[in-house]
Amino acid sequence: MGTGFSIDTPIKVAKYGIHSVISLVDDTLIEQMRQFYCGKYQQPYTPITKNEKDYRARRITAYLDLLQGIVEKEFEKVKSSPFEPGSEITKYFEMLPEDSVLKAAYQHMISCNDQKLKISLQKNLRESMQPGDINVNIMTKLDRDNYDTKDNLLPPEFSDALAALRGYAQSRLKSAIVFSAGFNRRLYAYIEHFKDFYADAKGEIKKKIILKVSDFRSTLIQGKFLAKKGLWVSEYRIESGLNCGGHLFATDGFLMGPIMEEFRAKRQQLVEELHKICNEALKLKNRLTFNHPHEVKITAQGGIGTSKENEFLHRQYQLDGTGWATPFLLCPEAANVDAITLEKLCKAGEKDIYVSDVSPLGIPFSNLRDSLSDSEKEMKVMRGRPGSSCPKSYLVSNTEFTQKPICSASRQYQKLKIDQLNSQNLDEGEYKRRFDMVVAKACICHDLGEAALIKNEIPSNVPRFTAICPGPNIAYFSRVVTLKEMVDHIYGRINLLNDTYRPHMFIKELRMYVDYLKKDVRKSLDSINEQKVRYFSEFKNNLLEGIEYYRELFPQIIEETVEFRTKMLNELEECRTNLLRLCEDHAHAFNSPALVGA
Numbered sequence: 019m020g021t022g023f024s025i026d027t028p029i030k031v032a033k034y035g036i037h038s039v040i041s042l043v044d045d046t047l048i049e050q051m052r053q054f055y056c057g058k059y060q061q062p063y064t065p066i067t068k069n070e071k072d073y074r075a076r077r078i079t080a081y082l083d084l085l086q087g088i089v090e091k092e093f094e095k096v097k098s099s100p101f102e103p104g105s106e107i108t109k110y111f112e113m114l115p116e117d118s119v120l121k122a123a124y125q126h127m128i129s130c131n132d133q134k135l136k137i138s139l140q141k142n143l144r145e146s147m148q149p150g151d152i153n154v155n156i157m158t159k160l161d162r163d164n165y166d167t168k169d170n171l172l173p174p175e176f177s178d179a180l181a182a183l184r185g186y187a188q189s190r191l192k193s194a195i196v197f198s199a200g201f202n203r204r205l206y207a208y209i210e211h212f213k214d215f216y217a218d219a220k221g222e223i224k225k226k227i228i229l230k231v232s233d234f235r236s237t238l239i240q241g242k243f244l245a246k247k248g249l250w251v252s253e254y255r256i257e258s259g260l261n262c263g264g265h266l267f268a269t270d271g272f273l274m275g276p277i278m279e280e281f282r283a284k285r286q287q288l289v290e291e292l293h294k295i296c297n298e299a300l301k302l303k304n305r306l307t308f309n310h311p312h313e314v315k316i317t318a319q320g321g322i323g324t325s326k327e328n329e330f331l332h333r334q335y336q337l338d339g340t341g342w343a344t345p346f347l348l349c350p351e352a353a354n355v356d357a358i359t360l361e362k363l364c365k366a367g368e369k370d371i372y373v374s375d376v377s378p379l380g381i382p383f384s385n386l387r388d389s390l391s392d393s394e395k396e397m398k399v400m401r402g403r404p405g406s407s408c409p410k411s412y413l414v415s416n417t418e419f420t421q422k423p424i425c426s427a428s429r430q431y432q433k434l435k436i437d438q439l440n441s442q443n444l445d446e447g448e449y450k451r452r453f454d455m456v457v458a459k460a461c462i463c464h465d466l467g468e469a470a471l472i473k474n475e476i477p478s479n480v481p482r483f484t485a486i487c488p489g490p491n492i493a494y495f496s497r498v499v500t501l502k503e504m505v506d507h508i509y510g511r512i513n514l515l516n517d518t519y520r521p522h523m524f525i526k527e528l529r530m531y532v533d534y535l536k537k538d539v540r541k542s543l544d545s546i547n548e549q550k551v552r553y554f555s556e557f558k559n560n561l562l563e564g565i566e567y568y569r570e571l572f573p574q575i576i577e578e579t580v581e582f583r584t585k586m587l588n589e590l591e592e593c594r595t596n597l598l599r600l601c602e603d604h605a606h607a608f609n610s611p612a613l614v615g616a
Contacts, residue, residue: 020264020487021463022470023353025051028085031352031501032150033092034110038352039153039196040085042182043160043412045074047467052081054476059088069167074178078185085152086191093149101127101140110147113505120146151193153228154186157265158202159379162414162423178412179205187212187225194252198230199267201240210247216300217250221308226252232259232269234280238288245295248303250312255341256281258320260534261527263344263489266373266382268534270553271560274320275524276567278335281316285336289314315339321523323491325510326577333577342508344489351501356472359484360498362386367518368493373534376460376485378413378427383462384487391465391485399457404436405429406461409480413463427459460485490530494520522578524568525589531561532597539600539607551609558601558608565594 025047027038042048049066056063061084066077096106114121123146127139161179164172174180179202186195197205209215214225227244231237231254241251256277259268269277281288293311300307319341322328331337346352347363355363362370366386374385376392385392398404408414408428416426419434426432435456439449465485472482496516499507507514521529535557542550572586601608 020466020485021047022467023347023355023486025354025467025470026055026085026474027352028150028152029055029088029092032089032152033096033106034113034150034501035148036113036150036505037153038150039155041155041157042078042186043157043178044410044463044467045077045182045185046410047470048081049077050471050476051474052077052084054474055084055088059091061087072176072181072184074164074176074181075185075188078182079188082152082154082186082189082191086189089149089152093147097144097147107144107147109502111143113502115509116511152191153194153196154191155196155198156182156205157199158197158205159199159381160412161202161205162412174204175208177204180208183208184212187214192224194226194228196228196230196255198257199265201236201243203243206240206243207247209244209249215249216305217308217312219306221312223250223252223312228253228255230255230257232257232267233272233277234284234288237281238291241288241292242295245292246299248296248299248305250296251292252313253315253317253338254281256316256318256320257341258523258527260373260382260530261321261490261523262319263384264487265377265379266384268382268531269560271531271535271557271564273524273531273561273564273567274318274527275571276564278318278331278337279567282335285314285316317341319343321489321491321526323494323515323520323523325508327523328508329510330575330577334571334574342504344491345495345507345514346504347486347488347492348495348497349499349501349504350473352504354470354473355486356469356484358390359386359469359486362389363486363488363492364496364498366488366492368490371488371490371493373530373537375455375458376427377462378425378459379415380426384489386486386488386492389486390483391460391462394481394483395457395460403429404457405432405459406464408461410464425459425461425463426456427461432456432459462487490526494518521589522575522582522586525586525593528561528564528568528590528593532593532600535561535597536600539604542607543604546607551607555608558597561597562594565590565597 021041021044024038025040027040031038053063066073066080096110099106101107111121111124124143127136127143130136130139156179158179161177164176164178166172175184183205215223215227217223227249229237229240229251237254244251258274260266289311297307315338317339318331318337322331322340322342323345328340331340347355363386370387372385372387373382376385377383406427406429408425411425414423414425416431417423419431424431436453439452444452462485465483466487468482468484469486471478472484494515499514503512503514506512539554568590572583572590575583
């Protein structure tokens, strides 16, 4: 959900028992939001400036503690409201899924005619209520080293990721931290410095670890690394590599279905192996060991758009939960989206959401075509001053021209790079191609936070241009909705999809992977080497294996109609045909024409 879209979502939804995740990337935005909410809830506010020691961690701790206090107060208001139509407590219970034990107890209370018993049942319901968790996220690749006011490099624990972790660890939250974007050894090693990540004598972990993962192999590697430090991963969150929002981390052709199948088959093995390793590490640390493994959840997210898909994933893969993000961008009760961008999202079709090169990290990024950020970026190019002033510098990583890393979306880098291009006497076509690659980068670390400031009317001295990173699912939702409507859609009580034909999430992801491979092959035609041939061949083979898996699976998806399952199989064959045609058209990229059609 970017940085700003869910930065204060816990205040809005936790009171209804809904978990949410906020990003810890942007401590400047976090401090601005802390000032805003201190004023709104009449709390004392003392600024934490960038000149103060450990300001990033302290800002994060202060904001999270503020959120916790606000959520507690808001939850008590809901809990103490009357059981009557339209009340907050009624909304809490009516949003629960139909198979919830608590929902059944609520329905029993509603139908009860004995007034004395009804009051007793209401008391039991209030005591059973729980607020949603205030979970946090660290994108592990965003781990900039930092400098003091005299430009001296600070120790590693003051890097962006480690400082953010410390800020969360020192807060009073009882929740979970989600690590996404891959393996960061120094960050993971730093976790063991904080006691809240270890289980207490009752086996309870105050601050749980969630890993966002793309395949079983990387899951095992990361899980073992943490287990060897006595740290337990409480949830493995499988996410589609392409059918999601934000930064996209494409697998080598591994599809969601086969990935989840491997997790289902090897789940017990994973838990037992990590439990043994974890206990051995705890013993060496003179910490408590446990006879039985702690709870491990396997969840999934990325492209889920219907209650039928949601039900199928739970049944087929025995998931403990699913995640929804992109559709909530159309829900002002949950997410921060400014009015102009909200209108663009409502009108967005399939072609308006594309895999872009705007991220300075060089990682594909799901983008909304003609966003305010993109439009401003193009205007700067037309004015002859491309690039950003780089007000936050969270994505600095390039050292091509400077000893100290700078951002490839910055005006400084783009001027240096364009000056270099001007000195190379390139032909017009090649110059334009390289120039476009340079100016494609956008200041997303700043622009992704703007919607929160605009929506909450927080003043700014500079113009604002929102960037937004929805997944492809947004094309199938076309109107602003209430929180209850979105929850009702998830549980199949209503349908919010527009009239655009929406393929099954597995088909949508497969098409995206075939298109991704096609683009990658064509981009590499002038530089094919043995390494790329191996990569493309493995990618293709993994896709073909996934297609075979789906060929067996689709007839078993009882949640869908016979007609829809037949259409899914036809679409699957169409994807296979397109993949094999790509291999045939560019046989040299896949090693040998003999491989085609195998």
